[in-house]
Amino acid sequence: MPALRMAGITKHFNGVPACFDVDFEVAPGEIHGLLGQNGAGKSTLMNILLGLVRPDRGEVTLAGEPAVIRDPNAARALGVRMVHQHYSLIPTLSVWENVVLSGEGRVDRDRTIGQIEEVSERFGLEVSPRAMVGDLSVGEQQRVELVTCLIDRPRLLVLDEPTAVLTRQESRSLFTMLRRLVDQDGCSVVLISHNLAEITAVAHRATVMRGGRVVSRVIPAETPVTELARHMIGRDLPGTPDVAAAIGADPVPIAGEPAAMTEPEPADTEPVLRIVGATATHDGTRALDALDLEIRAGEIVGVAGVEGNGQQWLSALLAGSLPLQDGEVRVHGRRVPVGRPGSTRKAGVGVVPEDRKTSGCILDMSVADNLALAGLKSLARAGVVSRRKLHSLAERLVEEFDIAVASVDQPMRSLSGGNQQKVVLAREMSAGPAVLVLAQPTRGLDVGAVADLHERMRQAAAAGVAVLLISSDLNEIMQLSDRIAVIYRGRIQGELARAEADPEKLGLLMGGVSA
Amino acid sequence: MAGLLASLRGSTRPATEQVLAFLAFLSLGIGVGLLLGWATGHDPGVILGDLFEGSIGSSISIGYMLTAAAPLLLVAVGAVICMRAGQFNIGQEGQVTLGAIGAGFVIFHVDASGPVTIVLAFAAAALAGAAWAFLAALLKFGRGVDIVVSSLLLVFLAEQLLTALISGDGPLHDDGDGVLGGGTASQSPRVPEKSMLPTIHVLGVDVPLAFVLALVAAVLVAWFLSSAHAGYRLRILGQNPAVAGTIGISAPRLGSLAVAASGAFAGAAGGAILMGQSFQLNPGVSSSIGWSGLLIALAARTNASVSVLLALVFGAMVAGGGLLGGDGIPVDIVNVITAAIVVALLCPPVLLAALRRRRIRRSVEA
Ligand SMILES: Nc1ncnc2c1ncn2[C@@H]1O[C@H](COP(=O)(O)OP(=O)(O)OP(=O)(O)O)[C@@H](O)[C@H]1O
Ligand SMILES: [Mg+2]
Numbered sequence: 001m002p003a004l005r006m007a008g009i010t011k012h013f014n015g016v017p018a019c020f021d022v023d024f025e026v027a028p029g030e031i032h033g034l035l036g037q038n039g040a041g042k043s044t045l046m047n048i049l050l051g052l053v054r055p056d057r058g059e060v061t062l063a064g065e066p067a068v069i070r071d072p073n074a075a076r077a078l079g080v081r082m083v084h085q086h087y088s089l090i091p092t093l094s095v096w097e098n099v100v101l102s103g104e105g106r107v108d109r110d111r112t113i114g115q116i117e118e119v120s121e122r123f124g125l126e127v128s129p130r131a132m133v134g135d136l137s138v139g140e141q142q143r144v145e146l147v148t149c150l151i152d153r154p155r156l157l158v159l160d161e162p163t164a165v166l167t168r169q170e171s172r173s174l175f176t177m178l179r180r181l182v183d184q185d186g187c188s189v190v191l192i193s194h195n196l197a198e199i200t201a202v203a204h205r206a207t208v209m210r211g212g213r214v215v216s217r218v219i220p221a222e223t224p225v226t227e228l229a230r231h232m233i234g235r236d237l238p239g240t241p242d243v244a245a246a247i248g249a250d251p252v253p254i255a256g257e258p259a260a261m262t263e264p265e266p267a268d269t270e271p272v273l274r275i276v277g278a279t280a281t282h283d284g285t286r287a288l289d290a291l292d293l294e295i296r297a298g299e300i301v302g303v304a305g306v307e308g309n310g311q312q313w314l315s316a317l318l319a320g321s322l323p324l325q326d327g328e329v330r331v332h333g334r335r336v337p338v339g340r341p342g343s344t345r346k347a348g349v350g351v352v353p354e355d356r357k358t359s360g361c362i363l364d365m366s367v368a369d370n371l372a373l374a375g376l377k378s379l380a381r382a383g384v385v386s387r388r389k390l391h392s393l394a395e396r397l398v399e400e401f402d403i404a405v406a407s408v409d410q411p412m413r414s415l416s417g418g419n420q421q422k423v424v425l426a427r428e429m430s431a432g433p434a435v436l437v438l439a440q441p442t443r444g445l446d447v448g449a450v451a452d453l454h455e456r457m458r459q460a461a462a463a464g465v466a467v468l469l470i471s472s473d474l475n476e477i478m479q480l481s482d483r484i485a486v487i488y489r490g491r492i493q494g495e496l497a498r499a500e501a502d503p504e505k506l507g508l509l510m511g512g513v514s515a
Numbered sequence: 516m517a518g519l520l521a522s523l524r525g526s527t528r529p530a531t532e533q534v535l536a537f538l539a540f541l542s543l544g545i546g547v548g549l550l551l552g553w554a555t556g557h558d559p560g561v562i563l564g565d566l567f568e569g570s571i572g573s574s575i576s577i578g579y580m581l582t583a584a585a586p587l588l589l590v591a592v593g594a595v596i597c598m599r600a601g602q603f604n605i606g607q608e609g610q611v612t613l614g615a616i617g618a619g620f621v622i623f624h625v626d627a628s629g630p631v632t633i634v635l636a637f638a639a640a641a642l643a644g645a646a647w648a649f650l651a652a653l654l655k656f657g658r659g660v661d662i663v664v665s666s667l668l669l670v671f672l673a674e675q676l677l678t679a680l681i682s683g684d685g686p687l688h689d690d691g692d693g694v695l696g697g698g699t700a701s702q703s704p705r706v707p708e709k710s711m712l713p714t715i716h717v718l719g720v721d722v723p724l725a726f727v728l729a730l731v732a733a734v735l736v737a738w739f740l741s742s743a744h745a746g747y748r749l750r751i752l753g754q755n756p757a758v759a760g761t762i763g764i765s766a767p768r769l770g771s772l773a774v775a776a777s778g779a780f781a782g783a784a785g786g787a788i789l790m791g792q793s794f795q796l797n798p799g800v801s802s803s804i805g806w807s808g809l810l811i812a813l814a815a816r817t818n819a820s821v822s823v824l825l826a827l828v829f830g831a832m833v834a835g836g837g838l839l840g841g842d843g844i845p846v847d848i849v850n851v852i853t854a855a856i857v858v859a860l861l862c863p864p865v866l867l868a869a870l871r872r873r874r875i876r877r878s879v880e881a
Contacts, residue, residue, distance in 0.1 A: 319761045342763020351761065359757045365750070373751070374762055380744040387742070 001064045003028040003188040004049070004080075004156055009058030011044055013414065016406040018044040019055070020212040026156065028063075029182045031189045033199040033206030033220055037232055037446040038418025039404030040209040042192050046158050050075045050082050063155070079155035083145045083162060085417060085444070086357065091134030095144050098133055102148045119150045123177045137308055139170045146174075150181070157181070158190045161417070163198060164443045167307060167472055175202045194418075194446050196225040208232055233448050270333060271296045272466035273349070273435045277327035278317060287313035287322065289490035295435065295466040300457060302481030303470045306510050310490035311470050312354060315439045318468070319351040319359070320344035331435060345374065350433030352424050354440045354470070360424040361412050368394035368408040370423050374431050401426035402452070417444045429456060436460055439470040454480060474503060488512045541828060544859030548852030557844050565842060566835030566852075576834060578714065578721045582791055584830025585725035586611070586784035590808020591815065591822040592733050593780025597648075598817040599740055600773035601753035606651055606666030607781040608805025609673035610644040614785025616677055617643030619687050619703055619796050622710045622789070629709035636710065637786045644782015645775040647673065652771035662774070670805070674798070681796050689795075703796035712791040725787035730823065732780065737819035749773055781805060814860045828856060 006024040010017065019041040026032045036042050047053040049060060051069040060067045062078055069075045075082075089098050096112045113129040120127050125143045133141060142162060149157055159178075163171040179202070181187045193199055199206055200220045208216045208231040216231045230236055271294040278291040288310055295301045305311060316322040317329065323339025330336065331347040338344060344351070353359045361370045371394045372379055379389045394408040403422045405415060412420060421444045429436065438457070442450045457480060461467050471477050477484055484501050486493045486509035494509045549559040570580045590607050597604045617639035622632060651666040680687045682701035689704040714721035740746040752759040752769050759766065784804060793800050807829055815821035836849035 321757070321760050341760040341765045345761060345763060358755075359761070362751060362755045362758055364754055369747075373758070376744060376747055376762075383744050384742055385744050385747055 001028075002026060002061075003030075003063055004190075005061040006045070006049065007059045007061070009045060009048060009055050009060075011041075011048060011053060011055045014406055014410075017212045019048070022058070022209070022212070022214050024207055024214065026188045026190060027205070028188055029186045030204040031178055031182055031191055031202050033203030034190055034192045034209070035194075035196070035199060035206055035228065035232055036209035037404075038422065038444075038449055039416040040232075040446075041212040042209055043160055043416060045209070046082060046160060046190065046192070049080065049158065076152060076154075079152070080158070081149035081152060081154040081156070082158035083142065083149060083160065085161045085164065087141050087145050089133045089141055089144060091132070093133060094129070095127055095131050095133060095136075096129040098144060099129075099148050099151065103151075115151050116147055119147050123150060123180060124173065125150075125177060138165045139167065139307075142166065142170075142174075146177075153185065154187060156188045156190070158192075160192045161194065161444060162191070163193055163195060168474075171198065178202065194444070194450075196220075196228050196447065199228070200225060210234055229447050232446065269296050272332060273318075273468070274330045274333075275317070275327070276330070278324055278329065279326040280313065280317065280322050280324050282313065282322070286490055288317065288324075290327065291487075291491050293468075293485060293492055295468055297434075297464045297466055298461050299482050300461050300467040300469060300480050302477035302484045303468065303487050304474060304477050304484055304506055304510060305472075305487035305493075307472055309487050311439065311472075311487060313490065314487065315351060315353055315437060315470055318344055318349050318435070318437045319353060320349075348434035349437065350374075350428040350431050350435070351437040352428045352439060352441055354443075356421055356424045361420060363411070363413040365412060366409045367398070367403070367405050367412055367415065367423060370412050371397050371408070371427050374427055397426040397430055400430075402449070418446055418449060421445055422449065425453065429460065433465060435466045435468065437468045437470070440472065441469070442471075442473070442476065474506060478503075478506075486510055540859040541856060544856030545852060547859065548848075548855040551851050551855065552844075552848045555848075557848060561842055562839065562844060562848060562852075565838040565844070566831070566849075569835035569838035570831035574720045578723065579834035579837070580827065580830045581720075581726040582723045582830075583833040584826045585723055585729045585791065586787045586804050587808045587811055587829050588726070588729035588733060588823060588826035589784035589787060590781045590805055591811040591826055592729070592736050592819055593777035593784075594809050594812035595815075595817045595819050595822060596736060596740075596749070596780070597773045597777035598812060599753045600749045600770060601756065602652070602655075602770050602774045602777075603663050604648055604651060604666045604774045604777050605663055605809055606648065606669045606805075607777070607809045608801055608803065609666070609670035610647050610778040610781035611785040611788070611801040611805040611808075612670075612673040612677050613647040613778075614640035614644040614782030615789045615793075615796055615800050616680060616687070616785070617641075617782060618786035618789045619680075622706055623687060623704060632710045633712065633790065636790060637783055640782045640786030640789075641779040642782065644785060645779035648778020648781070649771060649775040652774040655774075656767035656771060666774075677796065677800070678798055681798070687796055701798055706790060706794040710790055711794065712787065723791055725791045728783075728787070729826075732783075733819045733823050740819070781808070784808065810857060814857055825860065829853065832856075 002025045004026040006022060009019050009022040009024070011019045022041070022045055024045060034042050044053060048055045049069065051071045051074050060069060062080070067078055069078065069080070090101065093101070096109060096116060099116060100107050100112050116127060116129040119125065125147055127140065127143050127147055133144065136144065142165065162174060166174060178189050182189055191199070191203060203220045206218050206220045207214055208218065208228070210232060218228065218231070220228065273293070273295045275291060275293040278288045280288045291310070291314065293301070303311060303314065313322055317324070317338055320338055320341065320343040328335055329338050329344070331349060334347065336343050336347045357363065362373070368390055372390050376385060379385050379393065391408060397403070398405055398408060401422050403426065404419050412423065415423065425441060441453060445453060457467055457469070469477060469480060478498070478501060481498060483495060483497055484506065485495045486506060488510065489512070493512060494514060496505060549562060552562050553559045569576050571577055590611060594607060618636040621636040621639045625632060625635060627635065647669060648666065651662050651669055654660040654665040655662040678701060679685055681703050682688055687703045689700070689702050691699070712724045714723050715727060740750060748764050748769060751762070752764050752766060756766055785801065788800060788804060789796065811822050811825045811829060815825050832849050832853045836846050839846050839848060
């Protein structure tokens with residue numbers, strides 16, 4: 001008897017199906033992968049299971065019992081828990097307080113702390129119950145969410161793109177924990193991920209969705225990733241190294257020089273972006289510490305580093321929202337008054353921030369408005385924004401960047417996670433920047449979209465844009481960058497050309513060892 | 516022009532739903548109010564009759580209602596602007612007072628023809644209200660004082676200022692030439708006839724000029740927020756200051772402007788009160804219209820079109836309440852009914868907000 005069975009689930013949003021006649025089954029004690037392109041309906045299906053979205057039709061059966069789940073509390077009572085990609089923790093409260101809040105029981109500090117410690121020990125999830133959530137890294141916050149779920153000893157745990165924000169190490173320990181959970185506790189896990197290699201490694205079975213329907217059910221370990229990708233996208237992916245990397249397949253050995261995509265730029269050209277001795281503090285702690293960085297036209301420079309070493313401040317600096325105490329930023333040789341609203345954008349710097357929901361888009365405005373944000377002025381005549389121009393711009397970008405929307409007037413909030421990311425990417429990449437800063441740009445994107453984005457980055461560089469890629473994915477950095485700068489404690493610890501970079505050298509630099 | 520109309524339609528379309536909810540909850544509110552009146556021993560039939568008679572029962576009543584609604588609507592429209600920009604200026608009451616003072620200076624100290632005086636008085640009123648609100652913005656962006664606190668404190672300061680100006684040796688004090696006992700009370704002279712706001716005769720109703728102005732203001736502001744480039748920027752600032760910053764919107768600059776604009780509308784309301792209703796400055800000249808206007812904007816969920824409807828309801832209550840006294844019913848009952856209506860009107864926004872929060876929770880996935 002399956003642990004979970006969803007039958008004939010259909011859900012329309014404004015007449016457009018997000019899930020259509022979906023049958024979904026999870027066996028007891030298995031890790032079940034849920035795959036699909038951006039907007040395929042994965043999150044919607046799981047939100048239906050959790051009672052967050054009410055389906056038009058369909059039935060849910062848990063361990064053979066028909067279940068009516070109207071809200072997350074009902075789901076919880078039935079032993080179903082979910083970790084959403086964006087956490088619902090309250091940053092100003094401590095870990096144990098957050099755990100209490102998510103429950104429905106009484107506030108009993110010692111008992112809760114005891115429970116947290118027990119669970120974290122049993123599953124090897126390190127959390128300190130008294131720590132303030134706001135001080136924790138994303139990975140730690142995810143552990144808090146997990147502990148919160150696991151305290152209830154759920155029968156079924158749903159994880160929506162949990163690894164998108166984790167480092168490789170963290171992902172690995174997450175999977176170890178999940179295996180223990182299914183093996184020892186007989187819990188079932190639904191794992192949504194765009195990383196096919198991950199699915200292959202940990203999922204016993206997988207369901208692939210496309211356009212709101214289930215297109216196949218596979219055993220990932222026995223299915224080549226290229227085939228998985230084909231199921232998802234509905235056609236063969238081109239066999240370029242980009243695609244291979246995107247789907248997590250071993251890079252296809254390519255005859256000749258794999259790195260011969262861009263010509264090494266003449267070193268004597270004036271850099272487009274030049275950051276010299278950038279020093280800044282935020283809330284009394286050092287954010288950037290005499291950071292130097294140069295990018296020339298046509299160059300892709302990757303910034304690698306352990307999360308929390310100043311990456312977000314580098315991106316904030318280039319978004320014009322971090323004032324400097326010392327040092328300067330120059331674009332095309334001209335000094336930019338960073339810290340002043342819009343200063344860097346005016347100088348031709350486009351930034352796709354890591355946290356798209358809070359600093360990249362406006363969730364309560366329409367998709368069209370969000371696509372036009374940066375260029376509103378050019379759409380206005382005599383101070384009035386032309387709706388016609390706004391729409392045609394939005395339609396063009398939606399088409400060009402393959403964003404799944406029912407209408408460009410749809411609120412940004414209603415887009416799937418990956419499609420929200422695409423909106424931000426489309427806006428910044430289409431604005432014709434001189435410097436393009438991309439922080440974790442592939443987070444949440446499906447394999448096709450990742451390959452597409454990488455291709456676009458190369459095209460942008462080829463067209464003379466100076467591209468700065470900030471990513472915690474070393475493979476992505478090594479695959480795309482002409483030059484790799486390692487950031488450590490707010491400064492550039494060392495730089496390596498693509499030819500001389502290898503994971504070992506990078507690892508040393510990332511650990512603070514000088515090259 | 517077609518574009519203007521289209522954008523207006525665009526900005527009011529979502530309001531149709533709200534209008535229906537509005538009417539349903541309005542009736543509910545009146546019902547509850549009448550019930551309360553009945554519980555305190557007053558005939559609901561009489562109350563309803565008076566309210567009806569006094570507000571829309573005759574063309575004269577309608578004129579009264581519109582007169583009362585005009586300043587309320589002006590204040591509300593201004594409040595919509597600053598709320599949309601994310602600036603919680605709640606000191607409209609003080610800005611109304613300053614507007615009345617500004618208008619008073621022109622009316623009592625500038626010697627000009629009627630129309631010129633009226634135009635100048637409105638300009639001075641708007642300017643004074645804007646300046647008063649701008650002070651609050653300065654405190655916020657310069658000194659980091661929460662604007663809720665600073666704008667509120669300025670309300671009390673405005674009252675003191677008005678009292679000082681209209682009493683004793685104040686420049687707006689009525690010396691009471693030849694009037695028995697005149698010259699002692701804290702009040703200004705009466706507004707001369709030439710400076711009283713005219714009315715426009717439409718379909719048998721004398722529509723006060725102030726109401727026409729307020730209505731035009733509401734329409735323009737709705738259009739401005741939905742279509743003008745500056746309106747977009749204002750909404751972006753209100754929705755997400757972080758994103759606003761990256762596209763070159765300076766919160767101190769645009770935020771202060773929005774606050775000043777809301778103050779200008781409140782100030783204009785003060786002018787409308789002085790020239791259209793009270794015809795004299797006295798310590799209570801603003802008569803809580805700033806508070807009520809703010810309430811209207813909030814209850815209308817910062818929607819300019821819905822504010823028009825609400826202002827009319829408030830105006831009707833004020834105008835209709837005037838008749839109750841004659842029937843021996845305490846006018847307080849009107850406040851009770853108004854309160855019931857507001858509570859009822861706030862229900863749909865609260866409900867909608869709850870629904871929206873659910874929707875947000877639903878979409879917390881990625
Ligand atoms: N509240 C909503 N209103 C309107 N449309 C919605 C809403 N929620 C989801 N959709 C639409 O339903 C479709 C499926 O969305 P869903 O979030 O389930 O995709 P997903 O498979 O999780 O994609 P991703 O990998 O990008 O997270 C999308 O096209 C999305 O725009
Ligand atoms: Mg999703």
